[in-house]
Amino acid sequence: MSIKNLEQLMTIPQWSTKKTPVICVNVIQETHNVKTFQFRANSPQLFTFKAGQFIGIQLEINGERHNRSYTIASSPSRPHLLELTIKKEQGGAVSPWLHENILVGSELEVRGPAGRFNNLDIESDKVLLISAGSGITPMMSMARFWSDVEPSKDVRFLNWVRSVEDIIFRRELSLLDFKTPAFELDVICTQPGLSENWLGRRGRINTTVLKDMVDDINDREIFCCGPEGFMEQVKICLEALDFDISHYHDESFDPGGKKKAKLAEVKGGSAQNSPQTNPNEPIRNIYQVKLIKSGQQFEIRSDEILLDKLEAQGVLIDTGCRAGNCGACRVHKISGRTETQNETGLLREDRQRGDILTCTTHVKSDIELEL
Numbered sequence: 001m002s003i004k005n006l007e008q009l010m011t012i013p014q015w016s017t018k019k020t021p022v023i024c025v026n027v028i029q030e031t032h033n034v035k036t037f038q039f040r041a042n043s044p045q046l047f048t049f050k051a052g053q054f055i056g057i058q059l060e061i062n063g064e065r066h067n068r069s070y071t072i073a074s075s076p077s078r079p080h081l082l083e084l085t086i087k088k089e090q091g092g093a094v095s096p097w098l099h100e101n102i103l104v105g106s107e108l109e110v111r112g113p114a115g116r117f118n119n120l121d122i123e124s125d126k127v128l129l130i131s132a133g134s135g136i137t138p139m140m141s142m143a144r145f146w147s148d149v150e151p152s153k154d155v156r157f158l159n160w161v162r163s164v165e166d167i168i169f170r171r172e173l174s175l176l177d178f179k180t181p182a183f184e185l186d187v188i189c190t191q192p193g194l195s196e197n198w199l200g201r202r203g204r205i206n207t208t209v210l211k212d213m214v215d216d217i218n219d220r221e222i223f224c225c226g227p228e229g230f231m232e233q234v235k236i237c238l239e240a241l242d243f244d245i246s247h248y249h250d251e252s253f254d255p256g257g258k259k260k261a262k263l264a265e266v267k268g269g270s271a272q273n274s275p276q277t278n279p280n281e282p283i284r285n286i287y288q289v290k291l292i293k294s295g296q297q298f299e300i301r302s303d304e305i306l307l308d309k310l311e312a313q314g315v316l317i318d319t320g321c322r323a324g325n326c327g328a329c330r331v332h333k334i335s336g337r338t339e340t341q342n343e344t345g346l347l348r349e350d351r352q353r354g355d356i357l358t359c360t361t362h363v364k365s366d367i368e369l370e371l
């Protein structure tokens with residue numbers, strides 16, 4: 001669709017959160033291994049979401065199905081296009097395919113948006129955005145948003161990269177720094193390279209550097225995104241600085257939620273959703289799942305993931321991380337017993353209400369869902 005007049009522009013409907021077919025309208029080579037893909041919806045829609053959220057895509061590559069989540073890098077203040085900035089991971093199954101196959105005119109289907117890591121659900125006055133590598137994408141969405149709608153927002157932006165040639169959005173970051181009065185930027189190279197005339201900061205994150213760069217760090221709401229090891233290091237630094245960790249928020253798409261599941265084990269095993277096992281109940285491993293609204297009913301084995309089974313039955317569920325972190329696949333359980341490996345994506349109120357995350361849930365009795 002091409003916009004022909006202003007009236008047409010003002011009457012575009014808002015994004016619904018179901019499957020949305022989109023078409024690629026531009027591809028930007030950000031660095032040697034990072035591209036930004038700009039999409040518009042096939043039928044005109046304004047992309048409404050919260051800065052920091054992500055979408056899910058499902059692809060079939062060589063006959064194999066892949067689900068991936070990508071943070072939206074664009075800002076909801078510029079809702080006509082949806083931008084995904086994606087690093088080509090060496091040996092990856094999906095990102096190299098996207099880099100090679102998504103061209104102007106290519107079509108995809110996206111699901112979402114989803115995610116509690118965003119700048120509206122988490123209130124803030126002064127913020128510190130910390131990222132490493134391609135973890136910059138949610139930070140960029142937030143920074144663009146604040147620059148557009150609240151340029152006086154006090155935003156401190158720190159981005160760690162390996163070398164100068166790995167700086168994503170380099171020119172735009174400089175522009176944000178130049179035009180947004182309360183935006184302050186530092187890009188830190190861990191290995192600038194001998195041939196690089198890098199006048200900025202160098203080195204890895206540590207407590208002294210962090211305190212030196214952000215002397216009012218304890219007054220700020222922190223958003224952090226990057227590899228697990230980097231985020232762990234950030235948390236260690238914050239602990240050393242007596243930072244109140246309730247003001248720290250991070251984002252990870254750890255596939256399978258392995259790390260968090262492991263943490264749950266260490267803290268006393270996987271989370272159980274009441275009611276507890278009845279000792280008089282015969283041990284079974286095939287149970288009935290009853291969907292109350294649709295009337296659908298099917299069987300599930302106790303070693304199957306509930307989300308996989310729902311999808312196999314043709315039930316449309318929003319998904320994102322598929323690892324228990326984002327909350328996108330939450331459904332209300334009316335009755336029955338389930339177990340989960342990771343439910344970081346559930347708020348305490350959700351849990352108390354009886355909601356479960358289908359992507360990390362195993363069924364342990366006959367259950368009824370509000371679907």
Ligand code: FES
Nearest residue numbers: 320321322327359
């Ligand atoms: S898809 Fe993210 S919590 Fe289930």
